[in-house]
Amino acid sequence: MALTTEEVNKIAYLARLGVDEKDVDSYAKELSGILNLVEQMSSVNTEHVTPMAHPMDQVQRLRADEVTEDDQRALFQAQAPEIEAGLYLVPKVID
Amino acid sequence: MHNQTIAELAKGLQAGEFSSQELTTAHLARIKQHRELNCFITVTEVEAIAQAKIADQLISDGKAGPLTGIPLAHKDIFCTQGIKTSCGSKMLDNFQAPYNATVIERFNQAGAVTLGKLNMDEFAMGSSNETSFFGSVKNPWDHSAVPGGSSGGSACAVAARLAVGATGTDTGGSIRQPAAFCGITGLKPTYGRVSRYGMIAFASSLDQGGPMTRTVEDAALMLQTMAGFDSRDSTSVDKPVPDYSKDLNDSLAGLKIGLPKEFFGDNLNAQMAQVVEEAIAEYTRLGAEVVEVSMPNINLSIPAYYIVAPAECSANLSRFDGVRYGHRCEAPEDLNDLYIRSRGEGFGAEVKRRILIGTYALSTGYYDAYYLQAQKIRRLISDDFKKVLSEVDVLMGPVTPTPAFGLGEKTGDPIEMYLSDMYTIAVNLAGLPALSIPAGFVDHKPVGLQIIGNYFDEARLLNVAHRYQQETDWHQQAPADIE
Numbered sequence: 001m002a003l004t005t006e007e008v009n010k011i012a013y014l015a016r017l018g019v020d021e022k023d024v025d026s027y028a029k030e031l032s033g034i035l036n037l038v039e040q041m042s043s044v045n046t047e048h049v050t051p052m053a054h055p056m057d058q059v060q061r062l063r064a065d066e067v068t069e070d071d072q073r074a075l076f077q078a079q080a081p082e083i084e085a086g087l088y089l090v091p092k093v094i095d
Numbered sequence: 096m097h098n099q100t101i102a103e104l105a106k107g108l109q110a111g112e113f114s115s116q117e118l119t120t121a122h123l124a125r126i127k128q129h130r131e132l133n134c135f136i137t138v139t140e141v142e143a144i145a146q147a148k149i150a151d152q153l154i155s156d157g158k159a160g161p162l163t164g165i166p167l168a169h170k171d172i173f174c175t176q177g178i179k180t181s182c183g184s185k186m187l188d189n190f191q192a193p194y195n196a197t198v199i200e201r202f203n204q205a206g207a208v209t210l211g212k213l214n215m216d217e218f219a220m221g222s223s224n225e226t227s228f229f230g231s232v233k234n235p236w237d238h239s240a241v242p243g244g245s246s247g248g249s250a251c252a253v254a255a256r257l258a259v260g261a262t263g264t265d266t267g268g269s270i271r272q273p274a275a276f277c278g279i280t281g282l283k284p285t286y287g288r289v290s291r292y293g294m295i296a297f298a299s300s301l302d303q304g305g306p307m308t309r310t311v312e313d314a315a316l317m318l319q320t321m322a323g324f325d326s327r328d329s330t331s332v333d334k335p336v337p338d339y340s341k342d343l344n345d346s347l348a349g350l351k352i353g354l355p356k357e358f359f360g361d362n363l364n365a366q367m368a369q370v371v372e373e374a375i376a377e378y379t380r381l382g383a384e385v386v387e388v389s390m391p392n393i394n395l396s397i398p399a400y401y402i403v404a405p406a407e408c409s410a411n412l413s414r415f416d417g418v419r420y421g422h423r424c425e426a427p428e429d430l431n432d433l434y435i436r437s438r439g440e441g442f443g444a445e446v447k448r449r450i451l452i453g454t455y456a457l458s459t460g461y462y463d464a465y466y467l468q469a470q471k472i473r474r475l476i477s478d479d480f481k482k483v484l485s486e487v488d489v490l491m492g493p494v495t496p497t498p499a500f501g502l503g504e505k506t507g508d509p510i511e512m513y514l515s516d517m518y519t520i521a522v523n524l525a526g527l528p529a530l531s532i533p534a535g536f537v538d539h540k541p542v543g544l545q546i547i548g549n550y551f552d553e554a555r556l557l558n559v560a561h562r563y564q565q566e567t568d569w570h571q572q573a574p575a576d577i578e
Contacts, residue, residue, distance in 0.1 A: 008451065015409060015454040016416070016431065017447060018439015027451065033510050034452055038398040041468050044475070051470035052477055054300045054330070055286040055526020061329055075193045081423035088418050091429050 001035040003028050096121050097256040098573070101165050101313040104259060108154055108164045115154065115164030119147040119208050122166045126210065126257050129577075133232045134252040136171045137179050138211035146208040153206050161316050163206030168258035170249050171212040172219055173199050173304070174293035182295045183215040183227040183245075186421045186441030196293025197325045198262060198304055205320045210258050214248030217443045218412065219269055219297045221245050222515045225506055226445040233502070234276060235574040236540050240499040243273030249307045250277035255577050260308040260317050264294060266301045267400055268494070268519025271531035274307055275494035275543025278533045280560070280570060281307045282314045285551050286526030287332035289318075290325035298407035299330070301400075301523040310570055311532065311561040315339035318553060337554050343561040348382030350559065351487040355390045358492035358518055370535035370542040371493050377566055378491070378559075386487060390479035395472050396521040397513060402456050402469035403524070408446075409453025415441060448509060477525040484527075484549045489559055493518050494531045494543035518545060528553050532560045533569035541569075 003011075008028045012019045019027060073086060082089040096118055099107070107113055123140055143166065150164035174180045174192035176199075181187045195203065202209070216226040224232040224247025232247040234240040235255040242251040246263030250273035253261050263270040265283035274281025282305045289304045296302060306317035319340070324333040352375065359368060379385055417423040417437025424440055427433035442450070456465035483490065495515060505512040522529045527547055534544035544563075548556040564570050 003455075007455075011451050011455045011458070013435075014458060015413075015450050016434035016438060017442070017450055017454075018435045019447065019451075020439075023444075027448065030448060030509055031451055031455070034401055034448070034513075035455075037510055037513070038401050038465065038469070040398045041395060041402075041472055042464065044392075044395065044468075044472060046468060046471035046475070049471040049474050051467055052474035053470055055477070055524075056330065056332060058287075058330060058332075063326070072193065076419075079190060079193060079420035081417065081420075090418055091427050091433055093430050 001039060002032040003035065097125055100310050101162065101259050101308065101316050104165055105161050109159055115147040115150040115208060116144060118164065119143050119166045119210070122210055122257060129255055129257055131233065132235060132251050132255055133230050134214055134248045134255070134257055135168070135211045136181055136183070136214050136229050136248070139178055139209055142178070143208050143210050150206045150208060160205050162202065162320055164208060165259050166208045166210050167202060167260050167262070168210045168213050168249070168252050169199060169262045170215050170246050170264060172215060172264055172295045173262060174295070175199055175209070175212065178212065180212065180295070181228070182219070183217040183229060184441065184443070184446070185228045186415050188228065189422065190420055192293070194293060197290035197327060198294065198321050201320050213252055213261060216245035216247065217446050218295070219245040219264055219266055220408070220445050220449055222268070222272060222512050223500070223505065224248065225502065226443055228443060231502055234499050235577060236278065237499065239501055240540060241276065241502055243276035243499060245269040246307060247273050250274050250279055250281065253277070253279045253307050253309060254574060256573065260306060260313055262304055263307045264302055264304045265523065266298050267404060267523050268516040270305050270307060271494050271519050271529060271543065271545060272516060274531040276499035276541065278541030278569070278572065279307055279309055280311050280314050280530065280532050281305065282318060282530040282553070282556070283522065283528060284318065284322065284553055285528040287330050288528070288551065288553065289321045290328045290331050292325055292327040296411040298404040299411060300407060301404060311557055311564050312340070312343060314530070315343060315557045334551060339554050339557055342554055342558050345558050346382065347378065347559060347562050350378070350383040350489070352378055352383050352385045353388035353483050353487035353490045354385060355393065355483070355490055355492055356387050357390055357393045362496045362517060363493055364497045364537070366537040367493055367497060367542055370537060371544055374534040374544045374563065375491055377563060381562055381566065388483040388487060388490070390483060392472065392475040392479050393521050396476055396524060397517055399469040399472040399476065399524060400520045401452070401513060402465045403473060405449040405453030406456050406466050407453070409450045409457065412446070412450055445509070473524045476521050480521070480525045480527060488555065490547040492545050494545040498537045498540035498542055522547055526550070528556055530556050530560055532563060535569055
């Protein structure tokens with residue numbers, strides 16, 4: 001399985017991940033290598049095997065619908081690059 | 096003082112032979128003296144001395160526990176309130192966690208002292224500590240070798256006696272492999288035993304925090320504080336925590352040890368095999384019975400892991416978007432540009448590789464072939480473990496195929512690097528507990544023995560490992576230039 005540079009660019013866009021144009025070739029090569037490594041899996045017949053998502057096969061624990069946390073917005077927003085009036089700021093999305 | 100264990104230091108503190116402030120100051124001085132090792136990302140000198148003062152008061156009030164006043168250090172993946180928590184990444188170089196991880200909270204409550212935050216592979220992705228934004232860590236036994244990873248700073252700090260014990264996290268071997276490379280004891284608990292709250296997520300179904308110490312006795316003391324149910328972690332298991340120190344000295348007569356033959360194949364360096372075989376011979380002298388077992392699917396661990404872990408990583412790391420915290424690029428043109436450049440600038444090459452692989456494996460048209468197939472193979476591997484662990488008490492084998500490799504030796508080839516975790520990864524896929532203890536040397540570099548146990552059987556693992564440390568002194572040896 002070999003990935004093309006176009007595919008790498010497409011995946012990088014899906015992940016919203018900037019990749020330098022000069023590095024795309026080496027990513028294509030390295031990612032193809034990783035896909036070759038995982039290719040071994042395709043030879044195994046797993047038709048009747050139940051997929052394992054989690055080691056404990058747990059179900060989501062439920063709790064009473066009660067407020068358990070205090071409002072810490074100001075504390076958390078102290079880490080934000082840009083805020084105003086309690087809101088996170090990003091570049092304009094709608095003109 | 097720095098050559099003593101947690102158990103010994105606790106006695107000295109409680110007998111008033113020295114204070115926690117003296118002990119803490121001595122370790123802070125050692126950290127400065129050994130800066131070349133690059134173990135620490137942040138040293139919290141002021142906070143440490145303040146904690147030591149409080150600990151000394153607790154001790155004089157007769158309220159001390161076994162960790163009160165003991166100087167520890169934490170992998171920089173655990174959130175520490177008001178203190179930089181970088182996860183080894185440029186992305187979080189400016190991040191001061193607004194809260195403490197549960198593990199940190201528990202150590203604080205036990206009165207332990209935090210010396211600082213330890214270097215690690217970026218977002219715990221790496222096997223050599225070389226992917227850290229803050230530079231690689233040196234192996235204290237050989238400065239031209241890696242300390243292992245991703246908890247490389249933790250392993251190095253404990254081996255070099257800069258901290259008495261440290262925390263690490265293990266997603267595919269990140270506690271056991273650096274413990275082996277640096278000649279210390281490292282325990283990866285059962286998945287769900289130690290809270291993941293405030294532990295920055297890499298692969299949520301695999302990540303587990305654990306202790307890294309010089310002795311098994313100390314690992315038991317640290318685990319005692321770390322383990323237990325936490326309602327803030329939805330995967331924390333609500334199961335009583337046994338007394339991990341109580342059965343350390345139990346006899347091993349009749350213990351059944353399984354040796355997975357797949358762990359002793361051609362990939363294992365011959366001298367490494369010899370060290371592991373000698374360690375196993377010690378166990379037969381202690382009365383254990385050794386049988387060969389087979390785990391036919393274990394060779395599929397690396398392929399399954401390199402889909403499952405990147406898939407979970409690509410989802411987990413989507414939170415780093417330059418909006419709420421972490422790195423933001425300069426002057427973004429629009430929202431997409433903000434995401435793309437902030438993430439592109441904030442993440443290093445290995446993290447990017449894993450996000451890309453994970454995104455690809457989860458994308459339309461590839462999900463069944465990669466992610467679903469990997470989850471099915473994960474089941475087969477887990478079933479292999481279940482079967483053999485119904486026949487034997489513990490499994491033993493090497494931790495790594497070779498001793499610590501050279502700095503820069505494998506950075507050019509990600510797959511070569513991935514293969515160095517071939518003996519540790521399967522345990523994470525199954526969620527089992529396992530530990531690494533020092534068992535000898537090859538080329539003057541430490542070699543680890545891996546012991547794998549059944550779910551929530553940490554007490555037995557600690558017992559089995561402790562008895563070995565009563566018969567051998569590999570764990571007491573120190574690197575040559577560590578006085």
